[in-house]
Amino acid sequence: KQEVTQIPAALSVxxxxxxxxxxxxxxxxxxxxxxxxxxxxxxxxxxxxxxxSQREQTSGRLNASLDKSSGRSTLYxxxxxxxxxxxxxxxxxxxxxxxxxxxxxxxxxxxxxx
Amino acid sequence: xxVVSQHPSRVICKSGTSVKIECRSLDFxxxxxxxxxxxxxxxxxxxxxxNEGSKATYEQGVEKDKFLINHASLTLSTLTVTSAHPxxxxxxxxxxxxxxxxxxxxxxxxxxxxx
Numbered sequence: 001k002q003e004v005t006q007i008p009a010a011l012s013v014x015x016x017x018x019x020x021x022x023x024x025x026x027x028x029x030x031x032x033x034x035x036x037x038x039x040x041x042x043x044x045x046x047x048x049x050x051x052x053s054q055r056e057q058t059s060g061r062l063n064a065s066l067d068k069s070s071g072r073s074t075l076y077x078x079x080x081x082x083x084x085x086x087x088x089x090x091x092x093x094x095x096x097x098x099x100x101x102x103x104x105x106x107x108x109x110x111x112x113x114x
Numbered sequence: 115x116x117v118v119s120q121h122p123s124r125v126i127c128k129s130g131t132s133v134k135i136e137c138r139s140l141d142f143x144x145x146x147x148x149x150x151x152x153x154x155x156x157x158x159x160x161x162x163x164x165n166e167g168s169k170a171t172y173e174q175g176v177e178k179d180k181f182l183i184n185h186a187s188l189t190l191s192t193l194t195v196t197s198a199h200p201x202x203x204x205x206x207x208x209x210x211x212x213x214x215x216x217x218x219x220x221x222x223x224x225x226x227x228x229x
Contacts, residue, residue, distance in 0.1 A: 032217075034217070034218065036220075041205075041225065042222065042223065043120070043207055043220050043221055043222040043223040044158075044207065044209075044220040044223075045220075046217065046218070046219060046220070049217045089157065089158070091158075091218075094160070100146065100148060100209065100210070100211040100217075100218045101148060101160060101163065102148075102158075102160065102209075102218060103160070104150075104157040104158045104159075105157060106156070106157045107157055
């Protein structure tokens with residue numbers, strides 16, 4: 001059964017810092033892994049999707065890596081800005097599922113102070 | 115990326131009434147859509163899978179008679195919370211993906227408050 005864990009639960013950093021959010025999953029037989037951003041009271045914004053054949057994906061200041069063998073993924077945010085403040089969610093497919101049926105971690109609440 | 119629209123974004127209803135939430139894929143067809151629920155300060159939990167033209171499949175612990183799902187077309191799924199109670203107050207959000215694609219796109223979510 002797929003379980004997703006995120007560390008840390010919350011993070012507060014000064015503007016400009018580089019930071020790493022961690023995600024671990026128990027069933028490594030995944031087709032992909034997705035990182036999302038959720039602003040308070042809002043829906044989800046997809047940030048990065050890493051296919052199982054990839055080791056990392058980049059979008060602007062965001063870089064996500066995937067290590068299936070160890071069941072880990074990291075989201076790296078470079079030069080953080082106050083606008084990056086949000087909850088970041090990691091999600092992996094349910095065990096045996098192809099992709100869209102997701103198990104979410106509890107999230108990391110990020111606060112970037114100006 | 116694909117666009118998923120959810121309506122309404124916020125609804126307040128009285129105990130005992132029913133509330134319908136719509137989820138639409140705007141620029142693609144989705145044979146499958148998913149409904150999630152998020153309680154305050156918790157993460158999203160999958161409730162059910164909505165299948166176009168057939169019955170929805172529900173996750174363990176989700177009452178199918180309380181959460182009615184209809185997926186009548188390739189672009190629309192609806193979730194009806196029947197006989198709502200205050201404990202049903204939550205954030206409901208749907209997702210869909212293009213057939214053959216593995217990326218999930220989410221609607222804006224619906225904040226349901228039952229008073």
